Amino acid sequence: xxxxxxxxxxxxxxxxxxxxxxxxxxxxxxxxxxxxxxxxxxxxxxxxxxxxxxxxxxxxxxxxxxxxxxxxxxxxxxxxxxxxxxxxxxxxxxxxxxxxxxxxxxxxxxxxxxxxxxxxxxxxxxxxxxxxxxxxxxxxxxxxxxxxxxxxxxxxxxxxxxxxxxxxxxxxxxxxxxxxxxxxxxxxxxxxxxxxxxxxxxxxxxxxxxxxxxxxxxxxxxxxxxxxxxxxxxxxxxxxxxxxxxxxxxxxxxxxxxxxxxxxxxxxxxxxxxxxxxxxxxxxxxxxxxxxxxxxxxxxxxxxxxxxxxxxxxxxxxxxxxxxxxxxxxxxxxxxxxxxxxxxxxxxxxxxxxxxxxxxxxxxxxxxxxxxxxxxxxxxxxxxxxxxxxxxxxxxxxxxxxxxxxxxxxxxxxxxxxxxxxxxxxxxxxxxxxxxxxxxxxxxxxxxxxxxxxxxxx
Amino acid sequence: xxxxxxxxxxxxxxxxxxxxxxxxxxxxxxxxxxxxxxxxxxxxxxxxxxxxxxxxxxxxxxxxxxxxxxxxxxxxxxxxxxxxxxxxxxxxxxxxxxxxxxxxxxxxxxxxxxxxxxxxxxxxxxxxxxxxxxxxxxxxxxxxxxxxxxxxxxxxxxxxxxxxxxxxxxxxxxxxxxxxxxxxxxxxxxxxxxxxxxxxxxxxxxxxxxxxxxxxxxxxxxxxxxxxxxxxxxxxxxxxxxxxxxxxxxxxxxxxxxxxxxxxxxxxxxxxxxxxxxxxxxxxxxxxxxxxxxxxxxxxxxxxxxxxxxxxxxxxxxxxxxxxxxxxxxxxxxxxxxxxxxxxxxxxxxxxxxxxxxxxxxxxxxxxxxxxxxxxxxxxxxxxxxxxxxxxxxxxxxxxxxxxxxxxxxxxxxxxxxxxxxxxxxxxxxx
Numbered sequence: 001x002x003x004x005x006x007x008x009x010x011x012x013x014x015x016x017x018x019x020x021x022x023x024x025x026x027x028x029x030x031x032x033x034x035x036x037x038x039x040x041x042x043x044x045x046x047x048x049x050x051x052x053x054x055x056x057x058x059x060x061x062x063x064x065x066x067x068x069x070x071x072x073x074x075x076x077x078x079x080x081x082x083x084x085x086x087x088x089x090x091x092x093x094x095x096x097x098x099x100x101x102x103x104x105x106x107x108x109x110x111x112x113x114x115x116x117x118x119x120x121x122x123x124x125x126x127x128x129x130x131x132x133x134x135x136x137x138x139x140x141x142x143x144x145x146x147x148x149x150x151x152x153x154x155x156x157x158x159x160x161x162x163x164x165x166x167x168x169x170x171x172x173x174x175x176x177x178x179x180x181x182x183x184x185x186x187x188x189x190x191x192x193x194x195x196x197x198x199x200x201x202x203x204x205x206x207x208x209x210x211x212x213x214x215x216x217x218x219x220x221x222x223x224x225x226x227x228x229x230x231x232x233x234x235x236x237x238x239x240x241x242x243x244x245x246x247x248x249x250x251x252x253x254x255x256x257x258x259x260x261x262x263x264x265x266x267x268x269x270x271x272x273x274x275x276x277x278x279x280x281x282x283x284x285x286x287x288x289x290x291x292x293x294x295x296x297x298x299x300x301x302x303x304x305x306x307x308x309x310x311x312x313x314x315x316x317x318x319x320x321x322x323x324x325x326x327x328x329x330x331x332x333x334x335x336x337x338x339x340x341x342x343x344x345x346x347x348x349x350x351x352x353x354x355x356x357x358x359x360x361x362x363x364x365x366x367x368x369x370x371x372x373x374x375x376x377x378x379x380x381x382x383x384x385x386x387x388x389x390x391x392x393x394x395x396x397x398x399x400x401x402x403x404x405x406x407x408x409x410x411x412x413x414x415x416x417x418x419x420x421x422x423x424x425x426x427x428x429x430x431x432x433x434x435x436x437x438x439x440x441x442x443x444x445x446x447x448x449x450x451x452x453x454x455x456x457x458x
Numbered sequence: 459x460x461x462x463x464x465x466x467x468x469x470x471x472x473x474x475x476x477x478x479x480x481x482x483x484x485x486x487x488x489x490x491x492x493x494x495x496x497x498x499x500x501x502x503x504x505x506x507x508x509x510x511x512x513x514x515x516x517x518x519x520x521x522x523x524x525x526x527x528x529x530x531x532x533x534x535x536x537x538x539x540x541x542x543x544x545x546x547x548x549x550x551x552x553x554x555x556x557x558x559x560x561x562x563x564x565x566x567x568x569x570x571x572x573x574x575x576x577x578x579x580x581x582x583x584x585x586x587x588x589x590x591x592x593x594x595x596x597x598x599x600x601x602x603x604x605x606x607x608x609x610x611x612x613x614x615x616x617x618x619x620x621x622x623x624x625x626x627x628x629x630x631x632x633x634x635x636x637x638x639x640x641x642x643x644x645x646x647x648x649x650x651x652x653x654x655x656x657x658x659x660x661x662x663x664x665x666x667x668x669x670x671x672x673x674x675x676x677x678x679x680x681x682x683x684x685x686x687x688x689x690x691x692x693x694x695x696x697x698x699x700x701x702x703x704x705x706x707x708x709x710x711x712x713x714x715x716x717x718x719x720x721x722x723x724x725x726x727x728x729x730x731x732x733x734x735x736x737x738x739x740x741x742x743x744x745x746x747x748x749x750x751x752x753x754x755x756x757x758x759x760x761x762x763x764x765x766x767x768x769x770x771x772x773x774x775x776x777x778x779x780x781x782x783x784x785x786x787x788x789x790x791x792x793x794x795x796x797x798x799x800x801x802x803x804x805x806x807x808x809x810x811x812x813x814x815x816x817x818x819x820x821x822x823x824x825x826x827x828x829x830x831x832x833x834x835x836x837x838x839x840x841x842x843x844x845x846x847x848x849x850x851x852x853x854x855x856x857x858x859x860x861x862x863x864x865x866x867x868x869x870x871x872x873x874x875x876x877x878x879x880x881x882x883x884x885x886x887x888x889x
Contacts, residue, residue: 065737160785167699170691174712174759177752181723184730247499254496267500274507276871278813280842281514281864284849288857289513319506352489373718380720382816383842387849407722407816414725414820420734432726436719443718 001127002061005134009053012138016045016145023149036155044159045145049138051162056137060130068122069093075118077111085421185436188420188429195423196224201430203227207393207404209413209424224427226434228393232310232403236385237378239314239399240321245371247318248325255326256333257355268327275323283387286316291388298400306390306402313388314399317381321374328370332363332453365453372446376439382407406431514868518861524650524663525613527576527639528602531555533588533595540592548581548588549573552603559642560635571632575639577604579664604652604663605645607855609636613647616854627854653862657828658839658847662855665848667863672830673743673823673838674812680747680834681754681811686804688751689758690793696759697766698788717756724753725820733821741822741837749821750811757810761803765796798885805878809871815842841867 021042024034034041073081073093081089092112099108099116108116149155193201204225251271255264291312298305305311336359344354360367390402391412413428420426529552537547553573557565563572580603587601588594604610608627611617613636623629628636639645656666692713700706728749732738738745769792777787818824824843831838839847845867848860 062736066735069737156783160783163785164695164699167691167695170688171695171700171709173688174692174709174716174755177716177727177755178712180731181719181727184727185723188730247502250496250499251503254493254500258493258496270507271500271503274503276809276875277510278815278842278867278871280813280815280845280849281510281868284845284860284864285510285513287849288517288861289509319503322503350485350489352492353485356492376718377720380722382720382722383846386816386819387846407720410722410726411816411819414729415824429726429730432723436723439718439720440715443715447714 001131002057005057005131008131008135009050009057009138012135012142013046013049013053016049016142017042019142019146020045020149020155023146024155027149027151032151034151034155035153036157040156040159041149041153044148044155044162045142047159047162048145049141051166052141053134053138057130057134060126064123064126068119068126071122072096072115072119076115080111090419181436185429185433188426189433191420192423192426192430195426196430200224201226205395207409209409209427222423224423224430226406226431228395229404229406229409229431230434231395231397232389232393233379233405233407235397235399235403236310236314236317236389236405237375239310240317240378241371241375243315243318244321244325244374248322248374249329249367251322251326252329252333253355253360256330257351257359271323271326274319277320279320279381279383280387282316282320283384286312286384286388290316303400305400308388308390308402310389310399310401310403313385316388317378317384320381320384321377324374324377325370328373329363329367332366332370333359335366336362365449369446369450369453372442372449376442376446379442380407380435380439382411386411406435410435514861514864517858518865519858520614520616521653521855521858521862522650523614523647524652525605525610525645525647526602527605528600528644528646529555529559530598531584531601532598533584535596538588538595540595543592544585544589546585546588548584552576552580552584556639559644560638563635572635575605575609575632575635577606577663578661579659580604602646605636607662607853608632610663611854612636613640613645653859653866657830658826658844659828660826662851662853662859665856665859667841667844667866669827669830670839670841670844670863673746674840676743676831676834676838677746677750677818677823677840678808678812680744681750682804682808684748684751685754685758685807689755689804690762690800692755693759693762693766694788694793697763698792699784713756713759716752717760720816721753721814722816722820724749725817727752728817729820739835739837741825741827741839742835743823743831743838743840744834745821746818746823746840747834749817750814753814753817754807754811757807758800758804761807762796762800765799765803766792768799769795795887798881798887802878802882805874805881809874809878812870812874813842813867815846818843819846841870 019042021038024036024038024041027034028038073089076092081092084092095108096112096115096119098104099112100120201224204223205227206223206225207228208223210222251267255267259267287308291307291309294309294311294315295305295307333355340358340362341354344358345351349357385405385408389408390404391408392402393404393409394401396403410428410431413424413431531551532555534547534551534554537550539546553569553576556572556575557563557569560572583603584601587599605613608617609632612628612633617626617628619626619633636645652664652666654666654671655668656664657669659665692709696706696709700709728745732745732748733740738748773791773795774787777791778784782790818840823838823840824847825837825839826847827837827839841863845860845863848856848863
C-alpha cells in the first residue's frame with residue numbers, strides 16, 4: 001500500500017511537471033514572453049506536489065504503528081489489563097499481533113481474537129485512507145498550481161525557494177540528530193535516575209546489573225555504581241595509549257624528517273589500512289591470536305594472565321590507533337613554519353636535534369590535540385572490547401586481570417530483547433550519557449587546543 | 459695559525475664542523491638512534507598488520523573449500539513414499555548407503571555413529587531433490603552432500619591423528635571409516651559455494667553468508683539513499699548559500715561533533731528513537747541503514763564541501779556572468795564538476811558504514827536467522843554482525859568460517875576503496 005502511495009505521488013508529480021510546462025509553452029507559442037522558462041514552471045509544479053505529500057506519507061509511516069497499537073490497547077474490554085505492568089501490556093500486544101499473522105499458541109481468549117481482528121481492519125483501513133489522502137492532496141495541489149501558470153508568474157524564484165528550503169532542511173538534519181541523541185540519552189537516563197539515585201551511580205563501587213526479572217526470582221539485588229566500569233575503561237585505554245602513542249609519534253617523526261619520498265609513499269597508505277580495518281576484525285584478532293599468545297607467555301613466565309586480559313583488548317586497540325596518532329602528529333610537524341626548521345639546521349644542529357628540540361616542541365599542541373582525540377576514540381571503541389574484554393566489573397588497575405568497559409556494559413545490557421521499564425536496560429542509557437559527555441568534552445578540548453595552536457603561526 | 463694547529467692538544471676547545479670529534483660522532487649516533495626507533499616503530503606496525511592478515515588467511519582459507527561425500531543412494535520406497543513427501547526417511551536412506559560402503563560397521567549398533575559422518579543438513583539436500591522429481595523414488599541416484607564438521611576438520615588436517623583418542627572429536631574407528639570412504643574416491647573438497655549461497659545455520663558445515671550479505675545490501679542501500687541526497691543538500695547549503703551567522707556556525711560545529719561521537723551512542727539513539735518511540739521493526743536492515751546513514755552523513759558532508767571548494771571561482775563567475783541564477787550555477791555547473799570528489803567521499807563513507815558493528819548489535823541485527831531477508835523490513839543480520847555471531851560460536855568449524863567471513867568483508871572493503879581511488883584518479887581535475 002505504501003508503495004502504491006509513492007507510485008501515485010510520483011505519477012501525479014511528473015504529470016504536474018508536464019502539465020505546467022506545456023501550459024507555459026502554450027503561452028509562449030501564443031507570442032507572449034513568459035517571465036520564467038517553461039522548465040521552471042514544470043519544476044515548480046513537481047516540487048509543490050512532491051514535497052508536502054512526501055512529508056505526509058513519512059509522518060503517516062512513523063505514526064501508524066504507535067497510534068494503531070494505542071487504539072487496540074485502548075479498545076480492549078475493561079478489566080483485562082488491570083494490574084498489568086507496562087511490560088505485560090507489551091506482551092499482550094505482541095500476542096495480538098502474532099494472532100494477526102496466524103501464529104496462535106493454544107486457543108487465545110475471545111477478547112484477543114476480537115482485538116486481532118480490530119488490528120487487521122485498522123491497518124487495512126489506515127492504509128486505504130492514506131492512499132486516498134495522498135491521491136486527493138496531490139490532485140488538489142496540482143489543480144491550484146496549474147492555475148498559477150501565467151506569463152507574469154515568477155516560477156523560477158518560486159521553485160528555487162522550495163529548493164532552498166529543502167537544502168536548509170537537509171542541514172538541519174545534523175542538528176536534529178544531535179538533539180535526538182541528547183534527548184534520548186537524557187530522557188532514558190532520567191528515568192534510570194528515578195529508580196537509582198544519582199549518587200549511587202556516580203560514586204558506587206559495585207556494578208552488578210543482574211537484577212531479578214520476575215518478582216520471585218532469586219538473584220542479586222543489583223548495584224549500579226559506575227566507578228569499576230569507568231576504571232576498567234581507563235585501564236584498557238591506558239594500555240592502548242601506551243602502545244599507540246610512542247609507535248605513532250616515532251612513525252610520524254621518521255616519516256616527517258628522515259624518510260625518503262618513496263618510503264613515505266608506501267608507508268602512509270599501508271598505515272591507513274590499519275585504520276580502515278573494521279573493529280570487529282580487530283576484536284576477532286584479539287581473541288584468536290593476541291589473548292592466547294599473552295596467556296601462553298604468562299604461563300611460561302609463571303604469571304597468571306586472565307583469559308580476557310585488559311592487555312589483549314588494550315594492545316589491539318593501540319594498534320588500531322597508531323595511524324590516527326601518526327597522521328595527526330605528521331600534520332602538526334608539517335605545519336611548523338619552515339623558517340624554524342631552516343634556522344635550526346643553519347646553526348649546525350643535526351636533523352635529529354632539529355626534530356626533537358625545535359620542531360617537536362613547536363608542534364606539541366597539535367600533537368596533544370591528536371592524542372586527546374585518540375583517547376576519546378579509545379573510550380568510545382566498542383567491538384574490540386566487547387569481544388576481547390571481560391564482563392565482570394572489578395575495582396582493579398591490574399592490566400593482567402579481566403576488566404570491563406562502559407561500552408561493553410552498554411552492549412551486554414541491551415543485547416537481546418529489551419524492556420524499557422527496568423533499571424537494567426535504562427542503566428545502559430545512563431552509561432551512554434556519561435560516555436557521550438566524556439567523549440564530547442575531550443573532543444571539544446582537543447579541537448580547542450589544535451585551533452589555538454594554529455593561530456600562533458597564522 | 460698556531461692556535462688552530464695546536465687546538466687538538468691544549469685547553470677546552472669548541473667543536474668544528476669540518477673536523478670529526480667524539481662529540482660530533484655522539485650527536486650523529488643520536489641521530490641514527492632516533493632514525494632506528496622510527497624505523498622500528500614502522501616495522502612494528504607492519505609486523506602486526508602482517509600477523510593480522512596472515513592469521514586470518516591461515517585460519518580462513520580452509521572455509522573456502524568444504525569436504526563433500528558423493529554417495530550412490532538407493533531411494534528405498536519403504537522409507538520414502540511419494541504421498542508422504544516432503545516427509546520421509548531421508549536420513550535412513552543416506553545412512554544405508556553409507557553402511558553399504560563400510561563393511562566393518564555394524565548396521566544396528568553403528569548406525570548412529572555412521573550417520574554422524576554426514577552433515578545434519580545432508581538429508582535436506584536429498585529431500586529437495588526428491589521433492590523436485592518424485593520419479594527418483596525406487597532408483598539409485600548419485601548425490602553429493604557435505605560431511606559434518608568433525609570430519610571436515612579431519613579432512614582439512616585440523617585434527618592431529620597422533621593425539622590420544624579421548625581428546626579428539628573423532629575416534630579411531632570413525633577415522634577408519636572416513637579413510638575407507640576416502641580411498642574409495644567418494645570424498646572430495648570442492649570450492650565451498652555454500653559459504654555465499656547458504657544462510658546461517660547452527661552447523662558450521664552448512665552455515666553461509668547469504669543472509670548477512672543480503673542484510674548488508676539492504677542496509678547499505680538504505681544508508682546510501684538517505685545519506686547521499688541529504689548530505690549533498692546540506693553541504694551545498696553550507697558551502698554555497700548559508701549566510702555567515704550563528705545558526706550556520708552551530709550546524710558546522712554539530713556536524714564536526716557528530717563525526718566524533720562513538721558509534722555505540724548512535725546505536726542507543728536508534729534503539730530509543732527508531733525502535734522504542736517510532737515502533738520500527740527490530741533487527742530490520744532498514745533501521746540499520748537509517749542509523750548508518752546518520753553516521754555516514756558527516757563524512758559525505760565534509761567530502762562534498764571539500765569537492766565544492768575545489769571548483770575554481772572562475773566557473774561560478776562565468777556562469778553568473780551569462781545570466782544564470784545562483785542555483786543554476788551550483789546545480790548546472792559546480793555540482794557536476796564536483797561529482798567525482800563527492801562520489802569518492804561517499805564510497806569511503808559507505809565502506810566505513812559496511813564495517814560498523816556496534817550500532818547494529820543494539821538494534822538486534824545479531825539474531826539467529828536462517829533465511830535471507832526478502833525486504834529491508836525483515837529481520838536479518840549484516841556481514842559484521844554475522845562475524846560477531848560466528849566468533850562467539852564454540853564449534854571449531856566456526857573459527858575458520860569467521861576468518862573466511864572477515865576475508866569476504868575485507869574483500870568488499872578493498873573493492874570499495876579501490877573504486878574510490880580509481881574514481882579519484884580517473885576524474886580528478888587539476889585546475
